[in-house]
Each structure stands twice: as structure tokens, then as C-alpha cells.
Amino acid sequence: MKLKSILLIVSLLISSFALQAQEKAKDHYKAGNKNFKKGLYAPSIEGFSKAIEMDANYTDAYFYRAQAYAKTNQPEKAILDYDAVNKLERDNIDAWLSNGNLNYDLKDYAKAAEKYA
Secondary structure (H helix, E strand, C coil), X not given: CHHHHHHHHHHHHXXXXXXXXXXXXXXXXXXXXXXXXXXXXXXXHHHHHHHHHHCCCCHHHHHHHHHXXXXXXXXHHHHXXXXXXXXXXXXXXXXXXXXXXXXXXXCCHHXXXXXXX
């Protein structure tokens, strides 16, 4: 009985920390998005990066960080983030198309075709 109580308390604490991390990730994402809309891409990348550090599956943060990387002429980094989105959300058409477009711009036609397929 004592062991069950301890396990329950530990489980609740872990859940609480996970929820707090998700909320902080969301706050960093919102800050990044606000800066992105203002055209402040470097601070937006920082906000999205912090969100991703706290939640490695935050697809919107990866997507918009990729957009910011593309806007700051960092296509290789953008492609890596689009690849992350493509792995996490296989049906995200915008990420596939943006990924393909960047690969095409870099003259990597084979990878572009793979992303468009």
C-alpha cells in the first residue's frame, strides 16, 4: 500500500513537470511567432529553438523556425527543420512543398523530387 502511494505521488509529480514544460514551450513558441510576424527573424529563431528544447515534438515550432531560417538565407538549417516536421507529421503538405522548394533552389533535384512525391 505504501509503495502504491509513493508511485502515485511520483507519477503525479512527473505529470506536473511535463505539463509545465509544455506550457513554457508554448510561451516560447508564441514569443517566436510574434517576432516572426514582425519580421524579426533572429529573435524568432531563438524563441522557436527554446520551444523545441522543451518539447522535441513541437512541429509548429520546427515549421516556423524553418521558415525563419529560409528568410535569413540559411536553407540547409531550414531543410533540417522541414525534415523534422516531415517525420513528425507525414501529412503536412506545406512542409513537404517548402522542403522540396528549398532543395530545388539548392539544385538538389533528386531530393526535391523525393519531397514533392
